Amino acid sequence: MSDHIFPGADAVDVLFLGTGASSGVPVIGCSCPVCLSSNKKNHRTRSSIIVHHSGKNLLIDTAPDLRYQSLKNGIVAIDGVIFTHPHADHVLGLDELRVFNYIQKREIPVYADAYTLSRVQMMFPYAFSEANRGGLSRPKLIPHEISGPIDILGMKVISFPVYHGPVMNHAVRINDLVYLTDCKGIPDESWEALYGVETLIVGAVKYEPHESHFGIHEALELVDRLKPRRAYITHLSHSIEHDELSKMLPPSVFAAYDGLRITTGA
Numbered sequence: 001m002s003d004h005i006f007p008g009a010d011a012v013d014v015l016f017l018g019t020g021a022s023s024g025v026p027v028i029g030c031s032c033p034v035c036l037s038s039n040k041k042n043h044r045t046r047s048s049i050i051v052h053h054s055g056k057n058l059l060i061d062t063a064p065d066l067r068y069q070s071l072k073n074g075i076v077a078i079d080g081v082i083f084t085h086p087h088a089d090h091v092l093g094l095d096e097l098r099v100f101n102y103i104q105k106r107e108i109p110v111y112a113d114a115y116t117l118s119r120v121q122m123m124f125p126y127a128f129s130e131a132n133r134g135g136l137s138r139p140k141l142i143p144h145e146i147s148g149p150i151d152i153l154g155m156k157v158i159s160f161p162v163y164h165g166p167v168m169n170h171a172v173r174i175n176d177l178v179y180l181t182d183c184k185g186i187p188d189e190s191w192e193a194l195y196g197v198e199t200l201i202v203g204a205v206k207y208e209p210h211e212s213h214f215g216i217h218e219a220l221e222l223v224d225r226l227k228p229r230r231a232y233i234t235h236l237s238h239s240i241e242h243d244e245l246s247k248m249l250p251p252s253v254f255a256a257y258d259g260l261r262i263t264t265g266a
């Protein structure tokens with residue numbers, strides 16, 4: 001089934017910039033054991049990944065922690081950005097892209113479904129303005145609507161809707177990788193894009209079900225149905241301790257953590 005959608009899809013490298021739920025971990029003012037933990041794998045910035053292929057860096061979401069994440073991981077180039085949905089924890093680091101514009105001396109293409117793209121442009125109109133091109137002070141972004149399968153930076157990309165409480169999120173398939181955070185359910189028409197996934201990154205905020213996110217057991221049900229070669233759980237809140245979660249996960253399913261790097265297909 002691995003060639004269900006993309007025959008012979010190339011491997012990609014993935015760097016988890018952030019693996020936290022919307023408040024991050026530690027949560028401001030919280031003194032729970034996970035927030036006070038000295039285990040760095042319990043320190044989670046807001047969720048985002050970089051997908052690296054053929055020398056290009058494709059960023060998925062601009063978390064509020066993008067500046068810190070870039071410094072920590074030595075990221076000095078962003079060649080394109082995909083937005084999954086316009087919630088604050090996935091978008092509010094957009095302004096940090098201006099430094100990458102400055103370093104690279106070029107505009108950065110950004111991709112999303114029509115609704116998300118319109119919301120992002122409403123939130124950051126100056127980043128899409130023809131005025132003030134040049135200099136370090138503003139991002140310079142070129143919007144691209146995703147309305148079907150698309151090639152981005154040499155990668156085969158499908159964006160498909162998933163239920164996220166009262167709103168829709170868009171999961172992303174890149175070659176044989178699927179990045180699916182902020183999900184409460186899969187619409188019938190989206191399963192096709194999931195079949196044959198080799199590396200599944202799936203979000204879950206706590207062990208118990210949440211009104212707009214999978215709980216751990218719902219995420220594992222999805223893993224069980226799709227049977228990817230490997231799966232990683234991300235978008236975790238302070239209710240989940242890294243080592244405890246790792247111990248209860250089945251083989252080939254892992255708790256993601258900030259700074260984790262993986263290669264698909266390996």
Ligand SMILES: [Zn+2]
Nearest residue numbers: 022087089182
């Ligand atoms: Zn989120």
Ligand SMILES: [Zn+2]
Nearest residue numbers: 030032035238
């Ligand atoms: Zn806490």
Ligand SMILES: [Zn+2]
Nearest residue numbers: 085087164182
């Ligand atoms: Zn969300």
